[in-house]
Amino acid sequence: MTESxxxxxxxxxxxxxxxxxxxxxxxxxxxxxNPKGGFEVxxxxxxxxxxxxxxxxxxxxxxxxILDGNYKLDTDAGDLLFxxxxxxxxxEQCENELPTVDIIEAMRAEAVKAGVGPLDKQIGYSKATEIKRNPYNEEHASRTAWVPKEFKLKDKAEVIYFVGCTASYRLQELAVSTMRVMDKLGADVTVKEDEWCCCSPLIRVGKLDLVKDYVKHNVELFQNAGAKVVVSSCAGCFRTMKRDWPKYYGLLPFEVKHSVNYIAELLESGKAKLNPLKGIKATYHDPCHYGRHVAHLIKDRKEKAEWFEVPRKILRILLGDNFVEMPRTKENAWCCGAGGGARAQFPDWTLDTSIERIKEAEETGATHLVSACPFCETSLQLAIEKSESKLKMVDLIQFVEDALE
Ligand code: SF4
Ligand code: SF4
Incomplete structure (x- = not known):
């Protein structure tokens, strides 16, 4: 990201x-x-x-x-924008390198100022985030209810695991696996009970009034806990910490990593060893927020290509030739359809988009669909059920937990 x-x-x-x-x-x-022609959609x-x-x-x-004053933001604009x-x-595809996502989000912020957004189904989760600190309207006091008895949360640690709202309240097995893996790898890690929503659900729909305070709260909470690194197992939280928090806070006083990167580094340094997984053939869904959104910050082409390889290197250690790719992959990956407030507002469209991804995954002959984002995973899991697919949805960290020596 440039300074501007x-x-x-x-x-x-x-x-x-x-x-x-x-x-x-x-x-x-x-x-x-691609000179041979890209994918149709x-x-x-x-x-x-x-x-x-x-x-x-x-x-x-x-x-x-809108900027020229030739289009008035009214309710007709809602569907087009959201x-x-x-x-x-x-x-990713724009050869002019135009930051379309930032512009779409800025346009949504204008729509919020004009009273057009957030749309009706997005209002509920925005209010819940304001009152309960999470978009699921769950009690803040039960945010760490998933923490197994074997872990005693500490006041201070070098590594803070930022759990995020989806793993805290909806995909708790992912939170447990992440904590177990990090602990097994010898990390001085803890979770902060007063962690608040990262604000991704608000920023994506242009509702920005709470963001500065929430970011400040989280940054200072982690800083006071002695964080050198904040690790997230959610692609959405990771993107938001990496690409959005600096806009609202300035330079962060700690490093931000996705759990995939954290583990990949330990594997490279020889601190962790994985056993191969038997009887599994898997393909990988690149979460937009881990893949394209963070790759957008990397200007060097070789480094950008390496970014998409990080989860794949782990999958190749685990599965060898039984790791197979879908046609639309890495920077060209088809979205699960859930981000940007779409799942709350347009559940049918999100489901159709997820089902298209499930069909693409099935065509590889994989038994498992792997990803690195609880938000993608809950949407893809629903699509698996609705389309009666035999695919099993897993998070990469859960494979790592099974494979750790
Ligand atoms: S944003 Fe504009 S310039 Fe960029 S790919 Fe789309 S149409 Fe072309
Ligand atoms: S759905 Fe994706 S590709 Fe289409 S306009 Fe939105 S950000 Fe761009």
């Missing part, structure tokens, strides 16, 4: 970028730069609505019209 990108949150901050969209529509497909919103207005590029033209999972496919 770090502080941009308002639509007018992106005036120059918005003017640079040349309406080429490359942002609608995946692997657009990459943007889930454009694909489902079959109308160009839903593409990333068209949203930039809408942004231009039926988008902010998957970042458009941002």
């Amino acid at each position: 990108e770090k502080s941009k949150t308002e639509l007018k901050d992106f005036e120059l970028e918005i003017a640079r969209c040349i309406h080429c529509k490359a942002c609608t497909i995946a692997d657009a730069a 990459g943007c889930p919103s454009w694909s489902a609505m079959e109308w160009e207005a839903y593409s990333g590029g068209a949203k930039l033209w809408l942004a231009r019209a 039926r988008c999972s902010t998957c970042g496919q458009c941002e």
Whole structure:
């Protein structure tokens, strides 16, 4: 991220970028730069609505019209602006390197100011986040109810595990596995009971009034606990800490890592050894927030390619040739459809998008679908059930737990 990108949150901050969209529509497909031709579809919103207005590029033209005073934000704008999972496919495919996701989010913030957003189903989780510190409307006091008895939470530790709302309240087995793996690897790790939502669900829909206070609370909580590293097992929290928190806080006083990276480093240093897993053939779903969204910060092409390899290196150790790829993968991955407030507001569209991913995974012949984001996993799991697929959904950390010597 450049210095100027770090502080941009308002639509007018992106005036120059918005003017640079040349309406080429490359942002609608995946692997657009491939001279042999890319994939037919990459943007889930454009694909489902079959109308160009839903593409990333068209949203930039809408942004231009809003800035020029030629488009009034009213309720008609709601569907165009919010039926988008902010998957970042458009941002990745744009040869003009236009930050479409940041612009879409800034446009949503304008919609919130105009009283158009968040949309009706997104209001509930926004209010819950304000009152209960989590979008699931669960009691804040029970946030760490998942912590197994064998772990005594400490006041101070070098590594803080930022659990996130989804693993705290909905996918608690992921939180348990992450804690067990980190403990087994000898990390001086703890969880803070007063952790608040990372604010991803709010930022993605342009509801920004709470964000600064929540970010400050979390940063200071971890800083006072002596954190050198904050590790997240959720791609959404990870993206938000990495790409959004510095906009609201400035330079963070600790490093931020996804659990996949944390473990990959320990494996490389020889501190951890994994046994191969038998009888499993798996494919990997790149979460948009771990993949494209964080890769956007990496300007060097080789480093960017290596970023997408991190989870794959672990999968190759675990599975060898039984790790197989889907056609749309890495920077071209098809989204699960849940991000950007879409799952709350458009559950049917999210489900269709997830089912398309499940079908793509099934075609590889895999028995397991692996990912690294509890939010993707709950959406893909629902799609597995609804489509009566035999695939088993797992988080990479759960494979690692099974394989640790
Ligand atoms: S956002 Fe980029 S890829 Fe999409 S139409 Fe504009 S210039 Fe082309
Ligand atoms: S962020 Fe994803 S869903 Fe939204 S316009 Fe871009 S490609 Fe389409």
